[in-house]
Amino acid sequence: MITVLSWGFGVESTAILVRWLLEPETLPCSLDELIVLSAQTGDEYEDTRQDAETYILPILRRYGVRLVQVARHGHLESDGITVLSDTREPYRLHIEGDYKLSDELRAAGTVPQFGGEHICSLKFKAFPLEFWLREHLSTPYSHAFGYSAEEPKRVAKCQAAEAKRMAFGFNIDEHKRVARARQYDTPSRESIFPLVEWGWTRADCITMVETE
Numbered sequence: 001m002i003t004v005l006s007w008g009f010g011v012e013s014t015a016i017l018v019r020w021l022l023e024p025e026t027l028p029c030s031l032d033e034l035i036v037l038s039a040q041t042g043d044e045y046e047d048t049r050q051d052a053e054t055y056i057l058p059i060l061r062r063y064g065v066r067l068v069q070v071a072r073h074g075h076l077e078s079d080g081i082t083v084l085s086d087t088r089e090p091y092r093l094h095i096e097g098d099y100k101l102s103d104e105l106r107a108a109g110t111v112p113q114f115g116g117e118h119i120c121s122l123k124f125k126a127f128p129l130e131f132w133l134r135e136h137l138s139t140p141y142s143h144a145f146g147y148s149a150e151e152p153k154r155v156a157k158c159q160a161a162e163a164k165r166m167a168f169g170f171n172i173d174e175h176k177r178v179a180r181a182r183q184y185d186t187p188s189r190e191s192i193f194p195l196v197e198w199g200w201t202r203a204d205c206i207t208m209v210e211t212e
Contacts, residue, residue, distance in 0.1 A: 002141040003029040003192075006129060007038045007067075009048050009093075013146030014056065015205035016194045018212050021063050028142060028192070031063055037132065039125040040071040040084060042097025052093045064088045070128040071098040081128040133189075140188040148195045148202050 005020075007013045017036060020027040027034065060067055069084040071094075084094040104123070133143075195205065 001029060002033045002035060002137065002139065003027075003144060004035045004037050004133070004137075004141055005144045006146070007036045008125070008146065009038070009044065009052060010146065011205045011209055012148055012195060012202065015200070015208040016144060016146055017056070018059065019208055020194075021059055021065065022212055026194075026198075028144075028194075031065060034065055036060065036065055036067045037129055038067070038069050039128045040069055040094055040097040041125065042071065042095070042100030043102045044093075044095035044097075046095070049093045049095045053091070057090045057093070061089050061091075068132065069094050070132050072123065072128050074099050075104065077127060081131045083132070140190070142190045142192050144192050144194055146195060147193050148205065149199050150201050152196075 005013065005017060007017060020034070024031075057067075059065075066086070066088050067090040068086045071082050071084055073079045073082045079099070082098040084098070085092065194200075198204075200208075
């Protein structure tokens, strides 16, 4: 079964990726079935680009892993997304994105939210990822998230959101919600949390990345 890893460039998802490639017995699929999927907000740090291009992208090229980088194309969801790169030989991390989060914030005269529901994250990360998955995967797949063993609440929230989204499409008494949900229909998806399965904390992830 295809496995998709949401790579957000942080230490947790990077540790999963590195371990899967350097310890292949931990990889839940074949290398040909692994897709590393990233959403670019257009405002990533330059040192993130340098580190990824120096240490991580060479590993992806060595093992022929498919890296897909996507970005939101405009303010409206109807604007769709831009596929910045889709290759098994990645050399660049496209931190420039397309329609930038900073453009959105500047136009709205606001700043990123750090409490409550992270609307910016949903619009600039979740939306382009979900859009690409709907367009390109028509068979069941596993979707790996980089939540550590110290984050049970985030795991539960992710699972609840998944269940809620799936339930919308089957609520026959709420036609408007059904119609809206159909815009977000996805293939059958199983969320997996490798770090939780391994019992890894953030400290374990840092050790893995720094050691390798």
